[in-house]
Amino acid sequence: MKKMMNLKDIKKYALKTGLECGFNIMLWFSSVRLVRWWVQRNSLYRKKLDYDWTFGELIRRVVGNYESMFESDIPVETDSLGKGITKKLLNQFGYVMIELKHYARDSLRATKVLHEAHLELKAAKISTQIAKRVKDGRRISGSLINAAKKSDQNLAKFKHLKSAKAPDMDFVRHLANYYAKDIIADYDPVFYKIFKNFAKLTFVRHLDKNLIVSEDSLKMMEEIKHLTENHAFVFISNHVSNADHAPIFFALNRHGIYQPSTIAGKNLDHGFSSKIFPRVNARWLNRGIMLPPEEVEKLKWFTLLWNMPGQRSGTELWKELKKYGVGWVNNPIYRETDKAYTHIQLEHLQPILFYIEGGRSTTGTLRAPKIVIFEDMLDYVRKTGKPVYLGPTAISYTIIGEDKALETARRGEKNISEGDLVSQLSKLNKVTGPDSPIYVHFGKPIRIGPDDLSERPKKFARQVNEYAAQMMTAIGNGIKNTATYLLAATIVKNQYEKNFTLQNAKTDMTIMAKTLEEEMSEAEVEKGLNTALAIFEKKGFIQKKDGLYEILNIPLIRQYGRRIEHKLVK
Structure with missing residues (x-):
């Protein structure tokens, strides 16, 4: 007998149906020629890269790069030796040299x-x-x-190529094609304009109204606008929520800055997000595991040895793969495809938004920078001889919509990427108000030109790490000392064990503000304290009883306090 739907299931089904209908209406509306003409009069909503052209150009570049490597006898530097390297010599600096064609052969075999x-x-x-x-x-x-059906077709097509003993470049073309479909953004500026206006009227109206934008110096946003229109530009941001891109987009659009292409985690490619993200200029990056350790163990060890110039040796790589599995960014052709797409976007002055921490911090502290994609951005400078500008961007929240989900994930109990785009934005919208604004701060852009980077792999790798550290410092300095961050940091630093008084919190919060070099009057401290107390009490972190504030959830208070912890450890 068919099971009857309960009220919760009916609501879920109605919401899903409503969202799909709304999406289809917006999609149809954005396809009307008159609407497209009217919206695209504004240069902010003109498309920089055509999807079909980009797809074809991307495949051509990946195949072209591999053809060049297969034919190259030019030796390049590497730090160590791996399987398949037949010719080696030491240059005058003592580095081992390999022929690029050996890397190309080994990496294709492994892929x-x-x-x-x-x-x-x-x-x-x-x-x-x-x-x-x-x-x-x-x-x-x-x-x-x-x-x-799709999975069976992909597997059958690959096995056909293998059984037919197809030429190497046919395999490269097939793999690049497969990965490109998963990476390229299908941006539609007209759809984005319609979706943004609809969202502002419905599920993000509070978020937009209570967004505070700041800059390092006067007219900084005008300078950033000029740079994005004339040079390759990457916004480098911290990552707090799955909805971070919305406040950043709104902040940039306020100043007439073109929509950046967000590098979004493939873990969000589900539900309504999978339909919306590509059309609002998000490109997918799969940071997950392509092949888990238990599957790696089944493979022949020598088939996975490849030596990337400037990287670890084949035997060291094999040990790492057996322990952690193979990540998508370890896949040579996937990485080459993603890098080529980054270079195409930068060449055509398509701004990029990159969360340098990789994922959201479940503890609240700033995470170590993810170097792989950042390195590809700087490699653009070496390949083209053109500069790239990096814009440090810091986002801060008075209330983090996903705070409890982040804490649950920290304990390893649940995946924090289950919600789709609309549900994440709706949650954030509910907790954002006049007393709980969102802050987006834009720092002074850093110019990196060809003279700033070395052609030597080892030195280049060191420079990449140095620039990443510089960006993390600039982002950290731009994080706002919100009322909740300040109170949480005060509670943690002064080690309130079970409870605290209002006067103690006020005195210690004033000292905390001075420690952070935050100019706050007594009235501002009191207002911020009352705001934070009300928020924490409502969220169940603290409870007022007999003139004292009892601490009920110290892990979540720590999460808020750690958002500005880096400022206290200088």
Whole structure:
């Protein structure tokens, strides 16, 4: 007998249906020629890169790069030796030299092995899901059936190429094509304009009204606007919430700055987000595991040895892969495809928004910078001889909509990427108000030109780390000492164990503000303290009882306090 839907299921179904209808209406409306003409009169909503052209150009570049490497006898520096290197010599500085064609051969062989193992694992997982649903008597959704068909087709096509002993460049073209479909943003400026205006009227109206934008110096935003229009520009930001891009986009659009292409985690490619993100100029980056350690163990060790110039040796790489698995960014051709796309965007003056921490911090502290993609951005300077400007961007919240989910994830109990774009924005909108604004701060852009970077791999790697550290410092300085951050840091620093008085909190918060070199009057401290107390009390972090404030949830208070912890450890 068919199970009846409860009220919660009915609401969920109604919301999903409503969102799909709304999406289709916006999609249709944005396709009307008159609407497109009217919106695109503003240069802010003109497309910089055509999807079809970008796709074709990206494939050509990846294949062209590999063709050049396969034919190259030019030796390049590397720090150590790996499998497949037949010619080696020491240059005058004592570095080991390898021929680039050996890296190309080994990396292609490894990618073919990884790709086939990944496709087989993906097909097996989908088959298991279908079998489980059949066993439980549950309906098999159309999306799951389509995923199974697509997975089988991809695996069959790859095995056909393998059995036909296709030329190396056919494999490179096939792999680049597969990865490019997953990476490229299908930006539609007209759809973005319609979606943004609809969102401002509905589920982000409080967020937009209570957004405070600041800059390092007067007319800084005018300078940033000029730079984005005339040079390659990357906004480098910290990452607090899945909804971070919305306040940053609104802040930039206020100053007439073109929509950046956000490098978004592939973990968000589900539900409504998978339809919206690409159309609002988000490009996917898969930071996850392509092949888990137990699957790596099944492969022949020598098939996964490749030596990237300037990177670790093949044997060191094998040990790492067996322990942690193979990440997508470890996949040579995936990495080459993503890098080529980054270079295309920068060449065509498409600004990029990059969260340098990689993912959200579950503890609240600033995470160490992720170097891989950052390195590809700087490599653009070496390849083209043109400068790139890096704009430090700091986002701060009075109330973090995902604070409890982040704490749950810190304990390893739940995935923090389950919600889609609309649900994340709706949650953030509910907690944002006049007393709980969102702050976006733009720092002075840093210019990196060809003269600032070395052609030597080891020295270049050191420079990449130095620039990443410089960006993290600039971002950290731009984080706002919000009322909740200040109170939480005060509670943690003064080690209030069970409770505290209002007067103690006021005195210690004033000292904390001075320690952070924050100019705050007594009235401002009192207002901020009352705001933070009300927020923490409402969220269940503290409770007022008999003239004292009892601490109920110190882990979540610590999470807020750690947002400005880096300022106290100078």
